[in-house]
Structure formats: structure tokens, C-alpha cells
Amino acid sequence: MGDNRTPNGSANPPLIDRYGRAIAYVRLSVTDRCNLRCFYCLPSRFREFEKQAQYLTLDEIERVMRAFADLGVSRVRLTGGEPLVRKDLALLAARLTALPGITDLSLSTNATLLHRQARALRRAGVTRLNVSLDSLRADRFARITGGELDDALAGLMAAKQAGFDPIKINMVALREINDDEFEDMVAFCLTHDFTLRFIEVMPVGSTGRDGARHYLDLRTVEARLARKFTLIRSAVPGGGPARYVRVAGSGLCIGFITPMSQHFCQTCNRVRLSVDGTLYLCLGQNHRYGLRPLLKRGASDGELKQAIIDAVARKPERHEFHERPAELVRFMSMTGG
Ligand code: SAM
Numbered sequence: 001m002g003d004n005r006t007p008n009g010s011a012n013p014p015l016i017d018r019y020g021r022a023i024a025y026v027r028l029s030v031t032d033r034c035n036l037r038c039f040y041c042l043p044s045r046f047r048e049f050e051k052q053a054q055y056l057t058l059d060e061i062e063r064v065m066r067a068f069a070d071l072g073v074s075r076v077r078l079t080g081g082e083p084l085v086r087k088d089l090a091l092l093a094a095r096l097t098a099l100p101g102i103t104d105l106s107l108s109t110n111a112t113l114l115h116r117q118a119r120a121l122r123r124a125g126v127t128r129l130n131v132s133l134d135s136l137r138a139d140r141f142a143r144i145t146g147g148e149l150d151d152a153l154a155g156l157m158a159a160k161q162a163g164f165d166p167i168k169i170n171m172v173a174l175r176e177i178n179d180d181e182f183e184d185m186v187a188f189c190l191t192h193d194f195t196l197r198f199i200e201v202m203p204v205g206s207t208g209r210d211g212a213r214h215y216l217d218l219r220t221v222e223a224r225l226a227r228k229f230t231l232i233r234s235a236v237p238g239g240g241p242a243r244y245v246r247v248a249g250s251g252l253c254i255g256f257i258t259p260m261s262q263h264f265c266q267t268c269n270r271v272r273l274s275v276d277g278t279l280y281l282c283l284g285q286n287h288r289y290g291l292r293p294l295l296k297r298g299a300s301d302g303e304l305k306q307a308i309i310d311a312v313a314r315k316p317e318r319h320e321f322h323e324r325p326a327e328l329v330r331f332m333s334m335t336g337g
Contacts, residue, residue, distance in 0.1 A: 014072030015308070017315040025270040026073050028061065028096075029336025030089060031081040032275050036110050037146040038134070040172065040201055040211025041332045044146065049081075050334075054276040058088060060295050062095050064273065067304045069101035077106045078126070079336045081275070084113040090120040097125030106130065108170075108337060112147050114155030118162040129164040130197075131156055134171055135178050136188055144177065160192065168195040168255075173221055174214040182221060183228060190252050197242050197255035202284065203321050205331040212325070218256040225254070241267065259284075265318035271311070272336045279311045280335045284319025284328065 015023040037044045056064070065076060076096055083089055097105050106128035107121065114121075114131075133152060135141045141149035159167055171178070171185055182198070189196040198218050201211040222245070225231060230248035241264040242255030258264070265282075272280040277292030289311035294304055320327060 015312045017312050019266075019315075019317055021266075021268055021315070022072070023269055023271055023312050023315070024073055025075040025077070026065070026068055027077045027079050027270055027272040027336045028065070029080050029272065029274045029334075030061070030078055030083045030086040030092065031055070032334050033085050034080060034082040034110075034333050035085055035112060035147065036082065038132075038144055038172075040174070040207055040214075041204075041337075043207055043331075046331070050274075050276050054292070056275065056277045056292065056295070058092050058095065060277065060292075061092060061273075062099070063295065063301075064277070064291060064304065065096055065102070066099055067301060067308055069099050070301075071305055071308060072101075074101055075104040075106070076102055077108060077130075079108040081333045081336075082110055082113070083107060084109055084117055090117065090124040093121055093124035093126050104128070108132070109155070110145070110147070110152060111155030111159065112151035115151070115158045118155065118158040118164070122159075122162040122164060127164065128166060128168075129159055130168045130170050131159070132170045132172075133185075134174070135181055136184055137181070140178065140181075144174075156192075156194075166195050167192075168197055170197050170199055170257075172199045172201050172211070173216040173218060174201060174211065175216045177214050179216060179221075182225065186225065186229065186247070186252070186254065189254075190247070190250055193251070195236065195253050195255065197257055199257045200260040202259055202332075203325040204283065204328050204335075206329070207331060208328070209325065215260065217261045218258050219261060222256055259319065260321060263318060268315075268318075271315065274334060274336055279308070281311060281315040282319060283335060284321050285316045286327065287314050287316050289314065 033049050105126050107126045108130040111131045134144050138149040200218055201215050203209045203212045231245035232248055234244045234246040234253055236244045236253050242257045244253050244255045246253050279289045281287040294307055
């Protein structure tokens with residue numbers, strides 16, 4: 001299309017921020033609750049979750065996402081907290097898949113509750129799956145997350161059977177925590193035909209700053225893997241900010257997500273909607289815009305879309321994790337990872 005039409009066919013210009021970045025992707029947090037407590041994400045005894053009365057309802061979520069789709073957003077990722085703890089997730093997924101303009105619905109999960117829900121979610125139109133998995137050793141998995149490795153593996157295998165494609169494993173690389181397992185994770189992903197992505201830990205909230213004590217620059221991880229495997233530069237569709245290599249002689253792609261060592265803010269194409277209807281314009285900044293008051297006072301679709309346009313105009317240029325590492329008090333699970 002040569003004009004500014006959205007995938008929806010509407011004539012609205014797509015969402016473009018002050019720095020010329022087109023926003024085509026929303027990370028939709030359906031809950032801030034999580035059944036795990038990864039030490040770099042949520043404090044072990046944390047209970048101060050958003051009250052359910054403040055949650056956007058499924059109708060409200062659908063309405064906001066319809067407005068986004070009208071403004072040119074085509075990709076949505078369900079996230080949290082742990083999205084699988086939200087009731088009726090498959091129903092919501094089906095409603096989002098049905099929205100004109102939404103062409104890609106994906107899910108980020110720890111997979112521990114996926115075993116029972118994988119087929120329903122696949123049927124509802126979720127195609128792509130990101131699964132957090134920081135260790136393949138049960139005792140270590142428990143220490144990092146407070147959960148059971150077997151539950152995550154059962155969920156992963158159910159997802160494979162249900163036909164999700166691709167399935168991406170997200171491993172936060174942590175010095176002295178899981179840095180002896182990178183090669184094992186490569187072997188695991190080779191065996192199961194998963195894509196593997198390493199992630200640098202970010203100082204999001206006090207827990208993120210605890211995690212940052214174990215920070216590893218992924219350039220060193222890549223160099224280490226290159227000594228064992230022949231790595232060929234590669235492109236993966238829908239790969240987001242990850243920089244990919246392929247392991248020669250296999251179909252395995254390995255991505256490196258480097259918000260700390262090589263930030264990719266200049267290509268950021270996303271905003272995050274939290275469970276209470278707050279739009280977060282940057283994972284690493286406090287810029288936000290509350291949409292819930294508009295929904296509650298019965299704002300028109302036009303007002304809602306204008307609010308989204310106004311919010312996107314506030315999107316900051318980049319995170320400042322290095323300059324202001326203590327800036328963020330909120331935990332990752334509140335924003336939607
Ligand atoms: N519960 C889902 C999951 O496990 O994927 C979705 C939410 S979780 C917050 C999303 C991702 O954020 C996970 O891969 C998690 O490891 C990552 N994460 C959480 N805190 C982080 C931090 N401080 N730095 C880097 N990644 C973090």
C-alpha cells in the first residue's frame with residue numbers, strides 16, 4: 001500500500017512517535033500475578049498485586065485493542081505476570097484473533113501451567129510462543145524461580161504437540177547462576193527444534209538490580225558459543241530486537257537480546273498495556289498514560305484513539321538503565337515483560 005492505510009484498510013495514519021518510530025506492536029499484560037518468583041523479577045514474598053477490581057475486563061481489553069488495530073497495530077503478545085493465571089485467557093485470545101488488522105497473536109509464559117491450556121490457546125489463534133527457561137536442572141530451576149522444572153517441561157512438550165511454531169526459549173544469562181548451562185540449553189533446543197534466545201538482565205525494580213549483580217554481556221556468551229559451534233549470521237522473521245545466528249549444519253537459530261550492552265531503542269516498535277489499563281511507553285522509563293479512566297467514563301472510540309495517539313507522542317527516546325539504574329521502582333511483572 002502506497003498510502004498511510006492501516007492493515008485494517010482505514011485511512012488513519014499509523015502510530016508514529018516523535019522519533020519517527022512506527023508502533024505496530026502491543027505487549028498486553030493480562031495480569032500482574034505470577035505463580036513463580038524469579039529472583040531477578042519479583043520479591044519472594046511479594047503479594048501487593050493489583051486488585052482484581054482494577055483489572056480491565058475482557059470487553060475493555062478488546063475495545064482498547066480494536067482501537068490499536070484501527071491505528072495500525074497488527075501484532076499483540078499476551079504477557080504478564082504469568083498470563084496463564086488469568087481466567088478465560090483462551091477466550092480473550094480468540095476475541096483478539098478475530099479483530100480486523102490483528103495478524104499475529106503470540107504468548108510469553110513460564111509454561112508451568114501450559115500443559116492443560118496449550119491446545120485451547122492454539123485453537124484460539126495463538127501461534128507463536130516464548131517460554132522462559134533459565135535452567136534445565138531441577139534444583140537450580142527451583143532456586144531461580146521457586147517452581148518445578150517438570151511442570152515447565154510438561155508445558156513445553158504439550159505446546160510442541162499442539163503445534164505452536166516457533167517455540168522460543170528465553171534464557172536470562174546470569175553469571176555464577178546458570179552460566180555453565182548455555183551449551184546444554186543449545187543441545188536441548190537442537191533436540192526439540194526450539195529457537196533459543198539469551199537475554200541480558202536489566203535493572204528493572206529492586207529485584208532487577210539484585211539480578212544485575214549477575215549481569216553477563218552477551219557478546220562474551222556469543223564468543224564462547226562460537227568456540228564450540230560454527231555460528232552464521234541469520235535473520236528470523238518477527239525476531240524483534242534479537243540479533244540472530246544459526247548453528248551451521250542445523251536449523252537452530254540463537255538470538256541475543258542485548259538491552260544493556262547494545263541497546264536497540266532506535267528500532268523500538270512497541271508499547272505495553274498493563275492489566276489496569278496503563279500504557280507504558282518504555283520498559284525502562286516511567287512515562288505512562290492511564291486509559292482506564294476513559295473507559296470508565298464512557299469515552300467514545302475517537303477519544304480512545306486520540307488518547308493512544310497522545311500517549312505514543314510521549315514515548316521516550318530510549319531507556320537509561322546505565323545513567324539512572326535506580327529510576328524504576330516497578331517490577332517487570334507490573335509492566336508486562
Ligand atoms: N511469565 C511470563 C514469562 O515467564 O515469560 C511473562 C512475563 S516475564 C516478566 C517475561 C520475561 O521477562 C521472562 O523471560 C523473564 O525472564 C524476563 N525478565 C523478568 N525480569 C527481568 C529482568 N530484570 N531482566 C531481564 N529479563 C527479565
